[in-house]
Amino acid sequence: MKIQNSKNKNSIIIGPAVAVDTLIFTIRDGKLMVLLIEIGSGPYKDKWALPGGIVQLNETLDEAAKNVLKKKAGIKDIYMEQLYTFSDLKRDVRGRMISVAYFALVNSDEFNLKTMDYYSDIEWINVRKLPKMAFDHKEIINYGLDRLKSKIEYSNIVYGLLPETFTLTEMQNVYEIILGEKIDKRNFRKKILALGLLTETKKVKTGAKHRPAKLYKFKKRELVFTK
């Protein structure tokens, strides 16, 4: 390994630059949405991109991704994991740039639009109806979508998309939206409750013009594998 100036922590290295790009999913209006920014100038003008930023010398990739979420989208304390590192030579026409993609889930109740109305060019976009994308960000989104579809089947990550308390029907809807298929109500409830990850609260969701639904919550809001 060749490193110039090896005694100095802030060494200058000649090599690809490193960025993080964050893929933030949420459920809104019964659709799976992703947070995108419209680019205002430069070679990718009028195309859309994932929120991202250059990785600084004194931050890890996880920290860099958290900083992007906080600065660009005002989001913190959410589910996040590293997705994949993209490195095509031509992925950014402006220069050689490696991007470490991160994958995040938010529940749109806690994270309301007002936080970001501030930016005119940042929006939740239906992941099934993407606009013209900059860089290889369409590829990143598809990669993340595959991760989401598979991981929701063998873990409890769905908590990242749900509010603190929720009904089983709301939870089932999230599964159906992500997987793109209807699920049998009785089988779904049986299976989910058998996992033992939820506790029944003593509250119900009232106000709708039908029987009120029991509200549940996750015992622990942290990643658990279920298979």
Next chain:
Amino acid sequence: MKIQNSKNKNSIIIGPAVAVDTLIFTIRDGKLMVLLIEIGSGPYKDKWALPGGIVQLNETLDEAAKNVLKKKAGIKDIYMEQLYTFSDLKRDVRGRMISVAYFALVNSDEFNLKTMDYYSDIEWINVRKLPKMAFDHKEIINYGLDRLKSKIEYSNIVYGLLPETFTLTEMQNVYEIILGEKIDKRNFRKKILALGLLTETKKVKTGAKHRPAKLYKFKKRELVFTK
């Protein structure tokens, strides 16, 4: 994104350096082995490390990893995938270095030791009995081991560890070595054959002092998900 000299493809960027480290597994003497290099000088002298190298401006990460395999270990045309990107600030005391880890499988029949006897300091090491490791390479190995254990259960990647033709017992042995548990012979054969990924060759493995075993081969030696 701040990029200096944006019209020049070979821009100079101030940021973390990027390396690839390759985690190469094989089965030898009934054990899961990993290819390690003993470091001869510097702050990590006498510790062991994964084969790795700095990522050049004109190569993708996949290419960089392939080049490492070829140059450092004389290996090519094997199963390889990106594993994870490691970025702790202190992972290399010599300076800020991000490492994209790759995960590779070879079958030790095709890849014989002679190819690399050339290097005195490169060896297959039992993954359950690792020596003192440099950097965060122990962590990378454990991460890769988890990937291997899970992926062997939902895909056909085991082909990467097997020769062109093999007996079902040999295949079962690989599963048992990786998972660290005995598997029922009849159930294993039933399940594997039901997947329909193998074809029976007309040959048998003779020479052993017992009944000869049928030789099988994979219909396709490329990644297929089985669940």
Next chain:
DNA sequence: TACTAAAGTGTTAATAATACACTAACAATA
């Protein structure tokens, strides 16, 4: 108080996973 709409609930059938033991075929040797 009748109507609407989603909540809530069990059983049966089909499929998949597990547990388990003997015969077949060759090599080595007496």
Next chain:
DNA sequence: TATTGTTAGTGTATTATTAACACTTTAGTA
């Protein structure tokens, strides 16, 4: 050439999991 040792090769019964399917309950509203 008969005997022994060693691994290859095979089927069935049990259990666990998944899939299919329809009616009653409860609040809101007219």
